[in-house]
Amino acid sequence: MYELELKISQQAARKAGHFLKKEFFLWDSKKINYKKGNERVTWCDKGAEKIILQILNKNFPSYSRLSEESGSKDRDSDYIWIIDPLDGTTNFTVHHPLFSVSIALLYKNNLVLGLTYSPITDEMYWATKNQGAYKDGQKIKVSNVSDFKKSVVTYCHGSGPNNRKKAHKLYEHFHNICHHCRHFGSTSMELAMLASGDTEAFMVSGARLWDVAAGIILAQEAGAKVSDWQGQKWNIESKSILVGNKKIHALCQKELKKIKLA
Numbered sequence: 207m208y209e210l211e212l213k214i215s216q217q218a219a220r221k222a223g224h225f226l227k228k229e230f231f232l233w234d235s236k237k238i239n240y241k242k243g244n245e246r247v248t249w250c251d252k253g254a255e256k257i258i259l260q261i262l263n264k265n266f267p268s269y270s271r272l273s274e275e276s277g278s279k280d281r282d283s284d285y286i287w288i289i290d291p292l293d294g295t296t297n298f299t300v301h302h303p304l305f306s307v308s309i310a311l312l313y314k315n316n317l318v319l320g321l322t323y324s325p326i327t328d329e330m331y332w333a334t335k336n337q338g339a340y341k342d343g344q345k346i347k348v349s350n351v352s353d354f355k356k357s358v359v360t361y362c363h364g365s366g367p368n369n370r371k372k373a374h375k376l377y378e379h380f381h382n383i384c385h386h387c388r389h390f391g392s393t394s395m396e397l398a399m400l401a402s403g404d405t406e407a408f409m410v411s412g413a414r415l416w417d418v419a420a421g422i423i424l425a426q427e428a429g430a431k432v433s434d435w436q437g438q439k440w441n442i443e444s445k446s447i448l449v450g451n452k453k454i455h456a457l458c459q460k461e462l463k464k465i466k467l468a
Contacts, residue, residue, distance in 0.1 A: 208319050208334045211266070211311055215287075215321055216330060218261040219307040222254040222291055223325035226307070229253070230298060230326065248299060251275050254291035254307060262287055262309075269311075274416045286312040290416040293322075294392030303327075308394040310419035315442055320420030322394045331398040333427035341402050348429045349403040352453040357384045357406035359458070360396045364412020372411045372467060379465050380458075397421025400449055401428035407450035407458050411435070411467075415442055422447070431455040435468040 229250045255275045262271065266285070272278045273289040287309065292298060294305030303326040311319040321332035331346075333339040339346050351357055359380050363373035373389070381387040384406075390396050393413060399405045401424040408425075410418070422440060426432055433439055435446040437459055448458055462468035 207337075208311070211319055212321070212332060212334055214261060214265045215309045215311070215319070216323075216332065218258045219309055219321055219323040219330070221261065222257040223307045223323045223328075225257055226250055226254050226292060226298070226305070227325040230301070230303070230305075233299065233301060248292070248295060250298065251292040251295055255289065258289055258291055258307070258309065262289075272416060274414070284314050286315075288312060288416050288419040290394065290420075293394040293417065297391045302391070304390055304392050304395055306392055306394045306398070308416065308420040310416075310423065312419070312442070317419060317423040317426075320423035322398045322420050322424065324395060324398075331401065331424055333401075333424045335423065335427075337427070339401050339424050339427035341398075346402040346428050348401060348425070348451045349406050349454075350451065351406050352451075354384045354454070354457055357454055358386045358388065358404075359384045359407045359409070359454075360388050360390060360399070360405050361408065362389060362391075362393045362396060362410040362413065362417075364410070364414065364417075366412065369412035375465055375467060376409055379461060383461065393417040394421050397425050397449065400430060401425045403428075406454045407448070409435070409446075409448050409458065409462075411446040413447060418447060422449070425449045433459075435459070435462050437468070 269285040270281045270283045271287040290308040298305045307323045318335045361376045363369040434444045
């Protein structure tokens with residue numbers, strides 16, 4: 207199922223990604239603007255979104271959509287595209303190559319498709335429900351590392367001082383008990399890295415749906431356990447996310463309780 211949606215969304219992500227890659231190497235930091243919450247936004251975010259929406263709307267005119275830059279468009283459909291045209295805007299604006307295009311599809315509020323495209327490395331990650339997760343056509347699985355001391359844990363945070371405080375507390379604690387604790391600045395890429403076995407766990411509080419939707423189905427289809435920080439099954443209303451292989455997920459949740467974040 208969803209072969210057509212996957213094909214078209216991959217085309218949209220690649221076209222937007224090629225646009226972003228070109229602009230990345232021409233970027234001038236004077237072009238930065240700021241939106242609510244002091245988040246950076248560029249005309250490249252909006253340009254990439256325009257490319258994606260033109261392709262998706264042409265091929266699926268009845269589907270609703272939720273996109274970071276232009277908001278929601280409700281067409282009274284069971285299908286909703288979730289779009290982040292440039293995940294990692296700050297990285298992009300400081301000439302850091304870790305950023306991505308992220309597209310997911312909900313059916314009756316359940317994730318059925320997700321993809322993350324890295325323009326600079328030309329890597330495409332994707333998953334459809336019950337069909338596994340893939341990177342450039344090769345099936346991927348989460349890491350089987352079970353020892354914290356050999357684990358790389360990544361984290362991110364939503365906007366606002368409360369979420370930043372939680373992130374600082376995460377880093378301070380996990381940095382001392384695992385091999386590495388890192389914040390890479392692109393939630394979609396951090397989840398893609400976990401899904402492909404490059405890292406062992408990922409945690410975030412206050413993320414928006416477009417930040418995580420594609421990455422969550424990637425991780426699930428790659429064999430990860432996905433929950434909120436309290437251990438409840440993740441859903442589109444969840445305020446926090448913990449993702450990892452089953453062993454590391456359990457260890458992370460135990461540590462979150464120790465530092466009173468769960």
